[in-house]
Amino acid sequence: MDEQKVLSIKGLLDDTPEEYLSHKEKYENSIRKSVLFYKTLHSTEDENMSVDEKTKLNFRNIVTSAIFKDNSPFMLHNSMFIPTIMGQGTDEQREYWMKRAKNMEIIGTYAQTELGHGTFIRGLETQATYDPDTEEFVLHSPVLSSYKWWPGGLAHTANYCIVMARLYIKGKSHGIHPFMVQIRDEETHMPLPGIKLGEIGAKLGFNTVNNGFLGFENHRISRDRMLMKNAQVLKDGTFVAGSNSKLTYGTMVYVRVLIVSNMANMLAKAVTIALRYSAIRRQSQPKPDEPEPQILDYVTQQHKLFIAIASSHAFYMNAMWLWEIYYSVSLQLASGKLDNLPELHALACCLKPLSTIDATAMIEKCRLACGGHGYMLSANLAQTYGLATAAYTYEGENTVLLLQAARSLVKAWVGHVKGRPLKGTMAYLAGDSTVKAWDGSIDGIIQSFKVVAIRKISSVVKILQDYEKSGLSPEDAWNKASVFLTAASEAHGRAVLLSVYKSEMDKRAAVLSPPLRKVLLQLVDLYVTYWALEKVGDMLLYASITDKDVDELQRRYIELLAAIRPNAVGLVDAFDFRDEILNSTLGAYDGRAYERLMEEAMKSPLNAEPVNQTFHKYLKPFMRGKL
Ligand SMILES: CCC/C=C/C(=O)SCCNC(=O)CCNC(=O)[C@H](O)C(C)(C)COP(=O)([O-])OP(=O)([O-])OC[C@H]1O[C@@H](n2cnc3c(N)ncnc32)[C@H](O)[C@@H]1OP(=O)([O-])[O-]
Numbered sequence: 001m002d003e004q005k006v007l008s009i010k011g012l013l014d015d016t017p018e019e020y021l022s023h024k025e026k027y028e029n030s031i032r033k034s035v036l037f038y039k040t041l042h043s044t045e046d047e048n049m050s051v052d053e054k055t056k057l058n059f060r061n062i063v064t065s066a067i068f069k070d071n072s073p074f075m076l077h078n079s080m081f082i083p084t085i086m087g088q089g090t091d092e093q094r095e096y097w098m099k100r101a102k103n104m105e106i107i108g109t110y111a112q113t114e115l116g117h118g119t120f121i122r123g124l125e126t127q128a129t130y131d132p133d134t135e136e137f138v139l140h141s142p143v144l145s146s147y148k149w150w151p152g153g154l155a156h157t158a159n160y161c162i163v164m165a166r167l168y169i170k171g172k173s174h175g176i177h178p179f180m181v182q183i184r185d186e187e188t189h190m191p192l193p194g195i196k197l198g199e200i201g202a203k204l205g206f207n208t209v210n211n212g213f214l215g216f217e218n219h220r221i222s223r224d225r226m227l228m229k230n231a232q233v234l235k236d237g238t239f240v241a242g243s244n245s246k247l248t249y250g251t252m253v254y255v256r257v258l259i260v261s262n263m264a265n266m267l268a269k270a271v272t273i274a275l276r277y278s279a280i281r282r283q284s285q286p287k288p289d290e291p292e293p294q295i296l297d298y299v300t301q302q303h304k305l306f307i308a309i310a311s312s313h314a315f316y317m318n319a320m321w322l323w324e325i326y327y328s329v330s331l332q333l334a335s336g337k338l339d340n341l342p343e344l345h346a347l348a349c350c351l352k353p354l355s356t357i358d359a360t361a362m363i364e365k366c367r368l369a370c371g372g373h374g375y376m377l378s379a380n381l382a383q384t385y386g387l388a389t390a391a392y393t394y395e396g397e398n399t400v401l402l403l404q405a406a407r408s409l410v411k412a413w414v415g416h417v418k419g420r421p422l423k424g425t426m427a428y429l430a431g432d433s434t435v436k437a438w439d440g441s442i443d444g445i446i447q448s449f450k451v452v453a454i455r456k457i458s459s460v461v462k463i464l465q466d467y468e469k470s471g472l473s474p475e476d477a478w479n480k481a482s483v484f485l486t487a488a489s490e491a492h493g494r495a496v497l498l499s500v501y502k503s504e505m506d507k508r509a510a511v512l513s514p515p516l517r518k519v520l521l522q523l524v525d526l527y528v529t530y531w532a533l534e535k536v537g538d539m540l541l542y543a544s545i546t547d548k549d550v551d552e553l554q555r556r557y558i559e560l561l562a563a564i565r566p567n568a569v570g571l572v573d574a575f576d577f578r579d580e581i582l583n584s585t586l587g588a589y590d591g592r593a594y595e596r597l598m599e600e601a602m603k604s605p606l607n608a609e610p611v612n613q614t615f616h617k618y619l620k621p622f623m624r625g626k627l
């Protein structure tokens, strides 16, 4: 794609840094840029129709980060509104709404979370009561806690949204379903009667995403506004259930899959900034007669940063692999085959949390690795952290998702013990649950992680059974065991991340030049060794590793850092981020960090005049004792 064309459009990149704008100006500026960006991207993509959807999404996400240090108020239109129409609408509904949504004749969002409930979808309180006389649904927010709260773009941007609401027919609840709701007049943009809308206020990040609240006062919509691909309500009020009520949760699975590749991108960006800065920053003088070294030559600095490079590769490989599973399960769902949905759900519930947990921690480490200058907003590490940590919570809070994954793992293990076969990514649970002899090889370590997962899962099942035998209800036993349950899910997720990274790299290795292959495999080795050391307690407990093996692992890790050091700058350059995309004083390709810091400082509105008016108003009278 002609990236140059996208970035050269006047007005897409800010002259005044976003952080100096007021809350309102930030929003207005982001809308102006969103419109311009949409038009540019649209024409660029039209010229490149051969590019597949996955590449398009990746490209869009990366370029978006150049234009919005935060994110766009159209974010939810693309990431959830359109996918929900696609996933939940009938053919007729898709045909009608997709045309309007794709052309941006309407702007939408996805309104699920309420003030009172985000995690517990079955606890949502917004009502959609069917009135067979008028063939309409009456949308109503009965209590404050039922107000929709959080949806991006909902406050002042969207004029339509998909509302997840509890369906009532003749006094009976039929669960949560998606409804297409017009919330603003298409001409005046005023909220429609019976609709209360607003913005939820300033946040840690996402301040240009225009997150909003929404309440209904007996607002009526026609019957055809329920998205009826799965469940249906007939004219007379007959409810026809879908083949699986969890199909309604489909958009969330899609976004969880997307998040893994987003984390690979965000982490790549952060480590590019921190690593380039570490190559130009010099500090201290360990050897009296020599110049101050680049901070990148400190092994502790390499320890902070190289794992972030490797993790970004690991997430990318896992994300591409997960996409393939997602597409294949989607095709199966389209033909009515649901068998592989639980596995996809469980995988997404492991990889979304692990990628966001690691990316959030590592981005923060990148920021800290830049010392004082990392604290500047102009470094663009704090904002990147703000975006990554949001993903820790949205689309399923991480602990909650790990517990969902644990549910599948426990079920699989109990079935296995009863002789039922294990499938797909859980098949390894049927393997050896001991490491006979630790050999320290990459494959051997990955096998050890699988053993750790097997042992943690089998152990937590035993704990659950013991709790229940002692008289606890299944729910109380589950809660009491939940710390171990999340640990079991994490162990499974780590085994998946490690083995997929290794096997996907192996697949590509054959087509790489020997020197490139060597460096990329060093990253795999680093990743595996790093995690073996991070989880050394588990290794000691379950993988028959000795203190001598640990010592060897530690030395190998340090040797790997040294081996990667000469290629470290090349590895982040290879992520191929333009300066505009990094948007950072510290991470630019030319290394002029100090000049850029000063240039950005001069953009502070406080530097526009030598004396601020507060001197005359407060400081002077105060210092003269007159205030
Ligand atoms: C882009 C950025 C903007 C952000 C946007 C947002 O955040 S939008 C807002 C994002 N909000 C969130 O992400 C909210 C997070 N919360 C949730 O997703 C759900 O409330 C829940 C999954 C935690 C529990 O749901 P529950 O209480 O209804 O379910 P349960 O626990 O009783 O399990 C029953 C069975 O269902 C199965 N199953 C469950 N989900 C799926 C699935 N997707 N597919 C397939 N299957 C699924 C589960 O495995 C279990 O199977 P089993 O064992 O019986 O064979």
Ligand SMILES: Cc1cc2nc3c(=O)[nH]c(=O)nc-3n(C[C@H](O)[C@H](O)[C@H](O)COP(=O)(O)OP(=O)(O)OC[C@H]3O[C@@H](n4cnc5c(N)ncnc54)[C@H](O)[C@@H]3O)c2cc1C
Pocket (backbone or CB within 6 Å): 076, 110, 111, 112, 113, 116, 117, 118, 119, 120, 149, 150, 151, 152, 206, 211, 390, 393, 394, 395, 396, 397, 398, 399, 400, 403
């Ligand atoms: C930046 C951002 C953007 C968002 N955008 C949207 C959007 O566009 N549309 C939308 O609908 N929503 C959106 N959300 C909402 C988001 O999906 C929810 O906040 C998220 O699903 C978590 O739910 P919650 O807020 O109810 O957390 P809670 O569930 O209240 O979590 C609080 C704590 O309780 C714990 N907890 C909760 N339940 C359990 C349990 N069963 N077992 C153990 N521990 C538990 C959690 O682990 C957590 O520690 C957004 C949120 C953020 C932060």
